Amino acid sequence: MTKTHFQKIKPYIWLAAFAFFSAGSFVFGFDPGKTITKSFVESFIEMITFIPFLFIIVGLFDVWFPKEKIERHIGQDSGIKGIFTVIILAMLQAGPLYGAFPVAYILYKKGASVKNIFIYLGAFSTLKIPMLGIEIGYLGLNFTLARTLIALPLFILTGYFMEWYLKGKNFKINDV
Amino acid sequence: MTNTLIFISVSALTGLVSFLLDRQKTISGFKKGLKMFKNIVMPFLNILILVSLLLFIVPPQMIVKYLGAGSGAIGFMIAAVVGSITLVPGFISYPIASGLIKQGASYSTVAVFMTTLMMVGIVTLPLEIRYFGKRVAVIRNLLNLIAAVIIGILIGMIL
Numbered sequence: 001m002t003k004t005h006f007q008k009i010k011p012y013i014w015l016a017a018f019a020f021f022s023a024g025s026f027v028f029g030f031d032p033g034k035t036i037t038k039s040f041v042e043s044f045i046e047m048i049t050f051i052p053f054l055f056i057i058v059g060l061f062d063v064w065f066p067k068e069k070i071e072r073h074i075g076q077d078s079g080i081k082g083i084f085t086v087i088i089l090a091m092l093q094a095g096p097l098y099g100a101f102p103v104a105y106i107l108y109k110k111g112a113s114v115k116n117i118f119i120y121l122g123a124f125s126t127l128k129i130p131m132l133g134i135e136i137g138y139l140g141l142n143f144t145l146a147r148t149l150i151a152l153p154l155f156i157l158t159g160y161f162m163e164w165y166l167k168g169k170n171f172k173i174n175d176v
Numbered sequence: 177m178t179n180t181l182i183f184i185s186v187s188a189l190t191g192l193v194s195f196l197l198d199r200q201k202t203i204s205g206f207k208k209g210l211k212m213f214k215n216i217v218m219p220f221l222n223i224l225i226l227v228s229l230l231l232f233i234v235p236p237q238m239i240v241k242y243l244g245a246g247s248g249a250i251g252f253m254i255a256a257v258v259g260s261i262t263l264v265p266g267f268i269s270y271p272i273a274s275g276l277i278k279q280g281a282s283y284s285t286v287a288v289f290m291t292t293l294m295m296v297g298i299v300t301l302p303l304e305i306r307y308f309g310k311r312v313a314v315i316r317n318l319l320n321l322i323a324a325v326i327i328g329i330l331i332g333m334i335l
Contacts, residue, residue, distance in 0.1 A: 011218040011219075011222075012218070014221075014222045014225060015218070015221055015222065015225070018225045032232060035232055036228045036229055036232045037228075039228040039231060039232065040224055040225060040228040043224045043227060043228060043271060043275070044221070044224055046271075046274075047220060047224065047271070049179070049180040049183075050179055050180055050183040051213065051216075051220070052210075052213055053180075053183035053184055053186070053187040054183060054187075055209035055210065055212045055213040055216075056187045056190075056191060056205075056206060056209040056210075057183075057186060057187050057190055057209070058208075058209055058212065059205040059206060059207070059208035059209025059210070059211075059212065060190050060191065060194050060202065060205035060206070060209065061205075062205060062208050062209075063194075063201045063202075063204055063205040063208065064194065064201065064205070096263065096265060096300075097294065097295070097297055097300065098297065098300045098303055098304070101303065101304060101307045101308075102307075104307065104308075105307060118316065121316070122295070122320075125294045125295045125320070126291070126294055126295060128266075130266075131266040131294075133183070134266060134267055134270045135266075135270060135290075136179065136182065136183075137179050137183065137270070138270040138271060138273060138274040139270065139273060139274060139277070139286070139290075140179070141179075141182070142335060143283060143287070143331070143335060146330075146331055146334050146335060147287055147290075147291070147327060147331060150326070150327045150330050150331070151291070151323065151327055154323040154326060154327070155320075155323065158316070158319050158320070158323065161319065162312070162315070162316070165315070166312070171309075171312065172309075173307055173308060174306060174307055174308075174309075176303070176306045176307055
């Protein structure tokens with residue numbers, strides 16, 4: 001077997017092994033295996049009934065609200081409008097929090113306020129649209145709404161606190 | 177079931193509005209979404225296998241004891257520490273969280289776990305320090321840890 005061949009099938013190995021294990025469990029009446037398979041099937045149905053739709057929504061958002069367009073406004077806006085803009089920008093992102101640090105540097109370079117930079121980080125960590133979609137799917141709309149509405153004032157407060165705390169302290173963000 | 181209806185109707189509605197406004201954009205949006213789904217589906221299936229195995233191995237009584245409604249401060253601390261240290265992508269942590277709730281964990285401990293996971297990053301702290309400096313990075317993480325605990329307490333009171 002060539003290496004490229006192996007790399008092609010590599011993502012499917014676990015699934016294949018699991019399918020084998022499940023089939024075996026049912027054939028030989030291995031009860032723990034049956035229970036595990038049932039729970040897998042349940043969670044698979046749970047996933048497949050909303051994740052594809054979520055990505056359609058996210059894909060449409062991506063073409064209608066390009067991040068680059070919003071990024072251009074950052075820095076010039078102040079007050080509520082500035083806060084609003086950074087939150088919207090953060091909501092359109094995806095990925096883990098450390099992916100937000102380079103964007104924070106760009107915002108800083110563009111002259112965004114300390115407050116808005118930290119509000120951006122807060123919104124990035126808790127309000128990304130793809131993540132909200134998955135959260136609604138798995139933990140329910142009530143949970144997601146409650147968590148979001150509590151988190152929002154908390155990270156806006158964090159932004160104000162950081163601005164107050166860093167005033168006159170020569171704060172800068174480094175390009176890594 | 178209700179969730180499925182929400183997602184189907186929202187995607188159908190946005191798709192329709194988008195299609196009426198701009199056919200070309202809508203098609204490229206659909207393609208983008210499908211591509212993202214394709215990228216995520218295999219790792220997602222592997223995670224579902226792992227979660228099914230873990231939920232079988234870890235007895236529900238144990239989850240109720242340490243993360244359930246009666247676990248109090250200990251449950252909070254376990255959730256906060258695990259959430260702060262580990263670095264798990266959201267699409268992996270949500271199936272885990274939902275599994276934990278089904279097995280008896282309380283909404284507030286799950287909220288603390290999820291929020292620390294999202295907002296506090298001990299593994300990525302060295303990287304964060306390089307961008308923001310030591311003082312700012314540490315303060316941001318501490319403030320977010322406090323925020324996560326507040327979120328957990330309030331969620332426990334609401335839900």
